[in-house]
Amino acid sequence: MIFILPLLAVLIGYLIAKFLKPSSSSTFKLLLSFSGAYLLSVTVFELLPEVYEHSGKEIGVFILLGLLFQIILEFISKGLEHGHMHHNPNTQQFPLMLLVSLGIHSLLEGFPLNESSHLLYGVAIHKIPVAAILSIFLFNSKIGNIKAFLFLLLFALMTPLGSWLKLQFEFIQTYAAYLNAIVIGVFLHISTTILFEASKNHKFNASKLGVIILGIILAYFM
Template identity: 70%
Template sequence: MIYFLPLLAVIIGFVISLYIKPSSSTGFQLLLSFSGAFLLSVTVFELLPEVYSGGNERVGLFIMAGLLIQIFLEFLSKGVEHGHMHHGKSGKFPLLLLLSLSLHSLLEGFPLTQNEDLLHGVVIHKIPVAAILSTFLLHSKIGKAKIILFLTLFAIMTPFGSWLHNNFEFLEEYAIFINAVVIGIFLHVSTTILFEASKNHTFNASKLGVVIGGIILAYLL
């Protein structure tokens, strides 16, 4: 499942992009808010206690490093990870965007081998991101072959991160620090989603409901 579900999420996101406009769909924005709340909750409920349980004083530094890394990656990706979409028709292959999203996806795949709830959170988060990304690519006029190449590389990076963790034992020595970096990334992405998913940065009843639902579901799981 850790290899299949992230791939399926990208496929679902691509299909969604063909039938709705993510930037203007209320239902899509609610899904984005739900994914942000769920991902944040799983991070707080599961990952944070795990990395701090060992008593390593450097964990906090790596969490902040992860947050700074995500800020830099979003400078390259223009915020696709948390719902931003900028249409363009340059026809140029967006290499920097691919590199940014690939590194993000690779890192998020690392802790999935140890936490099934986090896997669900990543998958739920990946669906709207893939839909936004697919919409951007379809409007960029780079050609079907390049779109397929981009989405394929993007889709396999999360499973690849999980595969690396499963097959290279020496990485286990650094697992707590890599997980701490991922926590920083998730904290930035999820909180940005929650604060930016509504127009004028205001909460409405529907958004509040899905956010509470995401928190409760993450807790129950």
């Protein structure tokens, strides 16, 4: 499942992009809010206690490094990880740096997936809206369908690759707590940004609040 579910999430995101218009869809924004709430909750309920249980307070340094690292990645990706797309849609060049940024992010999030089924679900849910936005950008751009498909394929494979590397190489397992701490920082930044930016003009939205509460409840009890 840790290899199949992330791939399936990207496929679902592509199908959403094909048949819906996520940029103007309130349903899509609710999905984005739910994914942020669920991912944040799993991080707080499971990942954070686990890394602090087996490490000292220095693990917090790696959490903050992960947060800072994600900020750097978003300078390249323009915030696609949390539902924004600010790249030029008329570009004819293959967006290599965008692929590098998303690839590193996806690779990192694959490392801890074998430790928690809840986290696996959270990452998969998070990937759906990201893949939808990415699909819209790629197929509306002028890079061609083959390059667009290649981009999506590489993006889809990076998270399973991270999980595979974790299982295959002992040195990654040795430093798993520190790597997980970096991933926690990444998740904290992405999920909180999603929740803070999902409301237009930061107005109260009962539907958004409802799906956030639902995400928290499901992450706690499932």
